[in-house]
Amino acid sequence: MTDIIDRPTGGVAEEPRRGEGAATEDGLTPYLAPLTVPPVLRPASGDVLHETEIAQRPTWVRLHPQLPPTLMWGYDGQVPGPTIEVRRGQRIRIAWTNRIPKGSEFPVTAVEVPVRPQGTPPATTEPGRGGAEPNKDVEALPAWLVTHLHGAQTGGGNDGWADNAVAFGDAQLSEYPNDHQAVQWWYHDHAMNITRWNVMTGLFGTYLLRDDEEDALRLPAGEREIPLMIADRNLDTDEDGRLNGRLLHKTVIVVPENPETHKPVTVPFTGPYTTVNGRIWPYAEVDDAWYRFRLVNASNARIYNLVLIDEDGNPVPGIVHQIGSDGGLLPRPVPVDFDEALPTLAAAPAERFDLLVDFRGLDGRRLRLVDKGPNQPPGVPDPEGDVRYPAVMEFRVRCGGETDTFELPEVLSGSFRRITHDIRHEHRLIVLTPPGTKGGGGHPESWEMTEVENPEGLQLPADGIIQITDAHGVTKTYRRTARTFNDGLGFTVVEGSYEQWSFLNLSRIPPVTHPMHIHLADFQALGRDAYDVSGFDPAVGGTRTPVRYDAGTTLPLAPNELGSKDTYRVPGGQMLRIMGRFDGAYGRFMYHCHLLEHEDMGMMRPFVVLPAEVQKFDHGAGHGGHDGHDGDHTG
Numbered sequence: 001m002t003d004i005i006d007r008p009t010g011g012v013a014e015e016p017r018r019g020e021g022a023a024t025e026d027g028l029t030p031y032l033a034p035l036t037v038p039p040v041l042r043p044a045s046g047d048v049l050h051e052t053e054i055a056q057r058p059t060w061v062r063l064h065p066q067l068p069p070t071l072m073w074g075y076d077g078q079v080p081g082p083t084i085e086v087r088r089g090q091r092i093r094i095a096w097t098n099r100i101p102k103g104s105e106f107p108v109t110a111v112e113v114p115v116r117p118q119g120t121p122p123a124t125t126e127p128g129r130g131g132a133e134p135n136k137d138v139e140a141l142p143a144w145l146v147t148h149l150h151g152a153q154t155g156g157g158n159d160g161w162a163d164n165a166v167a168f169g170d171a172q173l174s175e176y177p178n179d180h181q182a183v184q185w186w187y188h189d190h191a192m193n194i195t196r197w198n199v200m201t202g203l204f205g206t207y208l209l210r211d212d213e214e215d216a217l218r219l220p221a222g223e224r225e226i227p228l229m230i231a232d233r234n235l236d237t238d239e240d241g242r243l244n245g246r247l248l249h250k251t252v253i254v255v256p257e258n259p260e261t262h263k264p265v266t267v268p269f270t271g272p273y274t275t276v277n278g279r280i281w282p283y284a285e286v287d288d289a290w291y292r293f294r295l296v297n298a299s300n301a302r303i304y305n306l307v308l309i310d311e312d313g314n315p316v317p318g319i320v321h322q323i324g325s326d327g328g329l330l331p332r333p334v335p336v337d338f339d340e341a342l343p344t345l346a347a348a349p350a351e352r353f354d355l356l357v358d359f360r361g362l363d364g365r366r367l368r369l370v371d372k373g374p375n376q377p378p379g380v381p382d383p384e385g386d387v388r389y390p391a392v393m394e395f396r397v398r399c400g401g402e403t404d405t406f407e408l409p410e411v412l413s414g415s416f417r418r419i420t421h422d423i424r425h426e427h428r429l430i431v432l433t434p435p436g437t438k439g440g441g442g443h444p445e446s447w448e449m450t451e452v453e454n455p456e457g458l459q460l461p462a463d464g465i466i467q468i469t470d471a472h473g474v475t476k477t478y479r480r481t482a483r484t485f486n487d488g489l490g491f492t493v494v495e496g497s498y499e500q501w502s503f504l505n506l507s508r509i510p511p512v513t514h515p516m517h518i519h520l521a522d523f524q525a526l527g528r529d530a531y532d533v534s535g536f537d538p539a540v541g542g543t544r545t546p547v548r549y550d551a552g553t554t555l556p557l558a559p560n561e562l563g564s565k566d567t568y569r570v571p572g573g574q575m576l577r578i579m580g581r582f583d584g585a586y587g588r589f590m591y592h593c594h595l596l597e598h599e600d601m602g603m604m605r606p607f608v609v610l611p612a613e614v615q616k617f618d619h620g621a622g623h624g625g626h627d628g629h630d631g632d633h634t635g
């Protein structure tokens with residue numbers, strides 16, 4: 001049987017204390033709604049033939065006490081969905097069942113508005129459509145859903161392949177072996193072309209895997225372990241300008257000066273209102289004790305720079321420690337002191353942060369988690385950027401009554417092993433192109449590159465040919481072997497093997513950070529290198545002069561990036577090198593940018609994992625990244 005346990009909400013106050021934060025110009029008072037904690041669902045254990053049904057259903061959610069209810073879609077009719085909790089090695093089967101009746105209203109209104117001149121607040125920071133006509137094609141969308149368990153090692157058939165979405169009444173049957181160290185995964189919709197709207201409806205939830213190593217640390221648990229799913233949203237307004245509660249996907253479109261040579265570019269979604277566990281700017285009452293927060297950025301595209309501040313707006317050092325990241329526990333705790341030096345809580349979509357916060361001695365205090373705009377002190381709005389309201393949530397510390405004797409462990413994961421470059425491995429090179437690159441339809445793309453062994457005869461510059469001068473001064477020539485999702489298979493990976501994937505981001509004006517996510521495998525960062533990417537000409541789609549390693553700029557890896565991860569920020573002008581092992585499952589998987597607008601618009605590619613014995617019989621050339629053919633496509 002499925003065991004659903006309702007936990008008390010994270011902070012139940014008798015009465016929300018009004019007037020503590022001034023209402024915004026939109027009429028919403030920050031820190032008015034108590035934080036809610038999703039119920040825990042422990043799937044049937046011991047009998048893998050017993051499936052646990054989790055159904056997507058329409059639901060009405062009060063995002064804020066001063067708003068009318070919002071139509072959303074939620075797993076088990078809840079936003080976020082239930083927190084699924086399993087133990088290592090407990091194999092489970094979930095029937096993700098679409099129970100959103102045919103003809104249901106799509107919960108998101110989508111509009112595109114023109115970009116505004118620099119120096120004025122971006123239109124996306126304001127609620128309402130501003131007169132823009134809703135996209136009728138989005139209004140007409142059916143509930144076409146597929147669920148991906150982000151981070152999980154499971155066969156390609158269970159992973160939530162984006163094309164294999166199901167309609168009303170059908171179920172996606174997925175088996176999860178859970179043979180993994182203790183970890184925080186999360187599940188969310190992944191339907192081809194429309195993930196950005198499906199996830200915005202509310203289709204996401206937390207998945208926690210436990211093991212003995214984690215148990216032995218005796219970390220804060222029960223009511224003192226709280227998932228925090230952070231997601232920004234926008235809301236529509238009525239004719240009179242009042243918020244009507246309806247979800248609004250408002251994006252900015254940049255129309256080029258010369259529409260004959262350049263296509264319009266859609267900027268990924270950001271919105272003015274930050275929700276935590278499905279509430280806008282909630283507060284949580286916490287004891288003066290240690291807490292464990294399992295934080296994930298479930299936003300479409302906002303990259304948060306989270307800072308914990310006190311009543312005077314000053315960062316609070318010394319009480320936040322990161323103990324885990326995407327792939328599980330870090331080897332040792334990493335202090336997060338918000339002092340502008342590394343490390344910070346820069347959280348791109350899909351990145352996870354396992355945080356211990358020490359509220360001892362803070363009885364009576366109010367601390368706030370805020371999103372720091374790039375040009376302002378923490379807690380202050382950024383009028384020219386997209387941080388209209390920095391608020392995320394508030395912690396109200398109360399006396400817990402007894403002394404918390406928990407001590408921060410010095411070593412967290414004794415089983416953690418650092419992967420080094422001397423291990424036998426395969427190389428892959430993926431180039432992330434700027435929006436407006438020739439042939440890209442206005443969108444950034446992820447190009448799979450293959451080295452050209454005899455580049456002497458090439459006429460350069462040429463579309464799809466990129467030269468790179470590396471740290472040793474050696475220049476190599478690469479040709480593009482794939483650029484969009486439906487191009488032929490490029491990467492065939494032998495199960496159990498290690499691979500180094502290098503992502504080179506060619507964006508420059510403006511630099512665009514892409515959080516790259518690879519399904520199935522856990523990775524470790526080997527390094528980040530700065531590159532002078534000015535030699536790439538988007539109008540050509542290739543380099544005029546080689547993209548060049550910049551020896552003058554060092555980019556150290558932050559200590560909280562050194563654990564296992566599956567999603568990495570790749571800023572413009574940077575090469576990120578990561579190494580991972582593809583083990584535990586076979587099949588066809590995806591890797592992609594986790595800005596959902598980019599993922600939907602082409603920044604996604606397939607890869608296949610096979611047994612070594614089977615790959616020997618591969619009759620095609622599906623070995624992108626190391627086949628070394630001449631660049632005969634370029635003429």
Ligand SMILES: [Cu+2]
Binds near residue numbers: 595603
């Ligand atoms: Cu991207």
